[in-house]
Amino acid sequence: MSNLNRKYKKESCRTLLGFLRCLAGQRTQIDIYGGIMLVGLLVDIDVNHNIQLSQVTMSRPLQRPISFTRLCVRYSNVRYIRVPDEIDVIETIRQDLRKMNPKPSEIFGGGQKKMHVRKGKEYEKNLPPLRPDNYHY
Amino acid sequence: MPSILNTITYPSDYIRQQYSLVKAYLEDEYLGQGNLCVSENQLVWAVTSNETERAGISIDYPSLTMHGIVTHDPKYPEEHLVVVVQKAKEDEEDDENSENHQGDGDQQRSDSPVEYDSIRTVNYRFVMATSEDLKIAYQTIAECQALHPDPLDDMVEDDEVGSDIDYGEEDENNGNANGNGHNDDDDPYGYNAHFASSNQELRGSHFTSRRRGQHDDQEPIGRQSFEKESLYVNFDEDILNPSF
Numbered sequence: 001m002s003n004l005n006r007k008y009k010k011e012s013c014r015t016l017l018g019f020l021r022c023l024a025g026q027r028t029q030i031d032i033y034g035g036i037m038l039v040g041l042l043v044d045i046d047v048n049h050n051i052q053l054s055q056v057t058m059s060r061p062l063q064r065p066i067s068f069t070r071l072c073v074r075y076s077n078v079r080y081i082r083v084p085d086e087i088d089v090i091e092t093i094r095q096d097l098r099k100m101n102p103k104p105s106e107i108f109g110g111g112q113k114k115m116h117v118r119k120g121k122e123y124e125k126n127l128p129p130l131r132p133d134n135y136h137y
Numbered sequence: 138m139p140s141i142l143n144t145i146t147y148p149s150d151y152i153r154q155q156y157s158l159v160k161a162y163l164e165d166e167y168l169g170q171g172n173l174c175v176s177e178n179q180l181v182w183a184v185t186s187n188e189t190e191r192a193g194i195s196i197d198y199p200s201l202t203m204h205g206i207v208t209h210d211p212k213y214p215e216e217h218l219v220v221v222v223q224k225a226k227e228d229e230e231d232d233e234n235s236e237n238h239q240g241d242g243d244q245q246r247s248d249s250p251v252e253y254d255s256i257r258t259v260n261y262r263f264v265m266a267t268s269e270d271l272k273i274a275y276q277t278i279a280e281c282q283a284l285h286p287d288p289l290d291d292m293v294e295d296d297e298v299g300s301d302i303d304y305g306e307e308d309e310n311n312g313n314a315n316g317n318g319h320n321d322d323d324d325p326y327g328y329n330a331h332f333a334s335s336n337q338e339l340r341g342s343h344f345t346s347r348r349r350g351q352h353d354d355q356e357p358i359g360r361q362s363f364e365k366e367s368l369y370v371n372f373d374e375d376i377l378n379p380s381f
Contacts, residue, residue, distance in 0.1 A: 032202070034256035048283055056205065060258070066219065071205030072279045076287050077223075077256075 008047045009100065018096040019089065020045050020081065030073065031080040035061040040071065049075035142168060142184075142192040149189070151177035154277045156270050157185065161194070162262040165212070168194075173263055175277045177284055180220070182263065194261065196222050198285040202258055204278050206271060217264040218271055220278075224257040 012018035023042050030038040030051065040056030051073045059065040083089065141163055154175040161168040161182050171184040171193060180201065183193025200223040208216045265271040 034258055036258070046283060048286055050279070050283060052279070058203075058205075066207060066260075067209060068205035068219065069208050070275060071203055072275070072282070073203040074199075074201060074282060076199075077202045 011047055011049075012096075012100065015049075016093075017045065017047070017049065018100065019093050020049075022092045022096055023081075023083065023087065026084050026087070028084060029082040030078060031082070032073065032077050033079050034077075038071065038073065040068070043070075049078070051075070051078065051081075141166070142194065144190055145181060145183060145193045145195040147172075147183050147189050147191055147193070148174055148176040148179065148181055153177060153281060154274060156265055156274060158266040160264040162213075162264075163194075164260055173265070173274065175274060175281060177281050180278060180281070182261075196220065196261070198282050199287060201278070201282060204275065204282075206275055207262075213262065213264070215264050216268060216271060217262050218274055220261045220263065221258050222261060224259050 008017070021044075024044060026042055027040070028042050030040075030053070032038065037059050038053060038056050040053035043052040043054050045051050053071045053073070054069060056068040056071045057065050058068065058071070152174055156173045158170060159173040159182065160170050161173075168182075169184055171182055174181040174183070179198065180196040181193060183191040202221045202223050204218065204220040206216065207213070207219050210217075263274075265274060
């Protein structure tokens with residue numbers, strides 16, 4: 001599970017994954033390669049960018065549309081995800097970053113001791129002495 | 138038996154789920170009733186038989202564009218699973234069931250890499266025996282799909298990109314149960330090594346007083362010995378060689 005967390009954080013930092021996950025619950029339109037359009041409620045986007053939707057209408061060119069109650073789209077086929085107009089993109093990204101990097105005081109349950117403090121004590125013990133051993137003589 | 142069905146090898150291992158009495162349709166053509174097998178390497182529907190080599194369909198997960206549950210469809214009264222698969226380019230010429238006649242640019246596609254605008258897809262529909270089977274099949278296919286990322290992405294993926302955004306160490310330790318901090322994730326570019334000297338100076342100055350105290354491993358005595366050094370009379374030397 002911790003590997004998934006780490007991968008999620010790296011992906012969020014490289015791509016807009018964190019922002020996209022904030023769109024969950026919104027009705028969005030997704031354009032798929034091949035001229036396919038999906039309109040539906042975003043349920044979940046996983047760490048590999050695969051998208052799950054519900055109440056979806058899929059329209060293909062020259063074919064009648066199909067309505068799905070649940071649909072899962074492979075990430076490699078997604079061309080566009082249209083963001084609803086009412087979403088403030090920058091603010092959403094800020095909130096997502098804040099959520100991912102909580103201040104120690106905001107962590108529910110206290111969280112773990114900070115890494116650099118721990119490292120500091122061990123690091124400090126292993127530091128060479130400030131004065132050589134024969135300083136007093 | 139329709140001629141569309143190929144002879145496929147029914148998977149024998151890494152099977153996540155298997156369902157019997159599953160009716161299959163390709164676009165609008167009925168293929169028959171058989172077994173649907175969700176394995177980790179491919180999705181297979183085949184006629185019921187005891188042999189390993191059977192007539193059926195085998196779908197690789199990388200070509201599985203999307204899959205979903207349809208409850209209301211004018212042509213299919215029952216709730217069923219729809220699987221949309223990317224059609225391979227070599228099937229273009231002899232596939233008579235294709236309803237996509239977008240047509241332009243097909244001839245130039247043979248040597249060039251996949252042109253995404255001209256991707257063709259086909260629909261498979263699977264009518265399961267029960268509604269519960271349907272939900273579990275949908276979920277299992279989604280899980281197995283996640284096991285097959287495109288190989289191109291592995292090339293692009295760089296684990297160390299983005300290390301300049303400061304959130305790494307504290308958050309990772311907050312999330313980690315075992316708290317293994319001493320790995321490359323914390324310092325992929327060796328920033329700590331680069332800045333270590335300045336860190337050392339800073340730490341040295343900050344912890345100077347404590348360091349002094351700990352130098353002799355006994356804080357009060359150590360401090361006393363330093364402070365009294367100037368007043369300390371070295372009996373051996375001073376008495377033998379007084380310097381007044």
